[in-house]
Structure formats: C-alpha cells, structure tokens
Amino acid sequence: MSVTPAAADLLRSLREAHGPLMFHQSGGCCDGSAPMCFPAGEFRTGASDVLLAALAIEGVPEPVEFWMSASQWERWQHTTLTVDVVPGRGSGFSLEAPEGVRFLIRSHLSPPPAP
Numbered sequence: 001m002s003v004t005p006a007a008a009d010l011l012r013s014l015r016e017a018h019g020p021l022m023f024h025q026s027g028g029c030c031d032g033s034a035p036m037c038f039p040a041g042e043f044r045t046g047a048s049d050v051l052l053a054a055l056a057i058e059g060v061p062e063p064v065e066f067w068m069s070a071s072q073w074e075r076w077q078h079t080t081l082t083v084d085v086v087p088g089r090g091s092g093f094s095l096e097a098p099e100g101v102r103f104l105i106r107s108h109l110s111p112p113p114a115p
Contacts (some may be wrong), residue, residue, distance in 0.1 A: 001053040001066060004084045007103065011037075012059045014095050016055070021095070023066040023083070025105065035083060035103045036094040040065070052081070080109040 001010070015021055020040035027084075036043070045051075050073045054063035066083070068076070085101050096103060 001055065002082045003031075003055055003057060004082060004106075007083045007085045008057050008059075010085050010096060010099070010101065010103075011057050011064060013099075015057075015060045015064075018095055020061075020062050021064045023064065023103070025066075025068045025072060034094075035066070035105055037096055037103060038094070043067075055083070067074045076107065078110055080110045 011021060014037060018039050019096050022038055022040045022043065023035045024038065024043045024045065045067050048070050051065060051069045052068050052073065053066045055066055056063055071101045081102060082105065084106050085096070086101055087100065088102055089097055089100060095105065
C-alpha cells in the first residue's frame with residue numbers, strides 16, 4: 001500500500017489540525033467505498049475489519065493506520081492500493097471534506113506470486 005505525494009501533503013496538513021489519523025474503507029455504496037480519514041481511534045474497528053497497513057508519512061510522527069472491512073478486502077486482496085486525493089467533495093464524515101478535496105483509492109492487480 002502506498003500514498004501519492006498529494007495525499008501525503010494533505011495528511012500532513014490534517015495531522016497538524018486534528019492530531020493522529022486513521023483511514024477506514026467499508027466497501028459500502030457511494031462514499032462508503034471511498035477511504036475515510038478520521039482522528040485515530042474515532043472510528044471503532046472490530047472483528048469485521050482488517051488492518052492493511054500502518055502508513056509511514058514523512059512529517060507525520062506516527063503511522064497512519066489503514067483499515068478495510070474484511071468483506072471489501074476479500075474482493076481487493078489481489079490488488080496493490082494507492083491512497084490519492086482529487087478535487088471535489090466526498091463524504092461529510094471524512095476529515096478532508098471541508099478542504100474541497102477527497103481521498104480515493106487507485107488500484108491495480110498485483111503480480112502473481114513467483115512459483
């Protein structure tokens with residue numbers, strides 16, 4: 001899992017404003033299938049969630065955990081994921097919404113394991 005430079009810049013800004021951060025992607029419809037950024041610990045994860053990565057972002061003192069619902073991960077487990085940011089408002093629950101941008105996931109199929 002990786003983060004684009006634009007997403008890293010936004011994460012640094014959000015970290016300064018809100019403290020430690022986390023992502024959760026539920027796999028629901030509409031904005032529910034987009035990664036949502038919250039203050040760390042604000043979104044309660046449980047047995048139906050998978051911790052995909054603890055993202056190290058330069059300039060952010062602690063890792064940014066990226067969680068995904070297990071059902072969504074079941075469908076996406078053969079992809080390489082990149083967190084990006086684009087213009088436009090996403091969900092009102094995600095921290096970047098007031099900034100006029102939204103996080104999204106770019107994915108591509110991962111190469112099959114070597115025999």
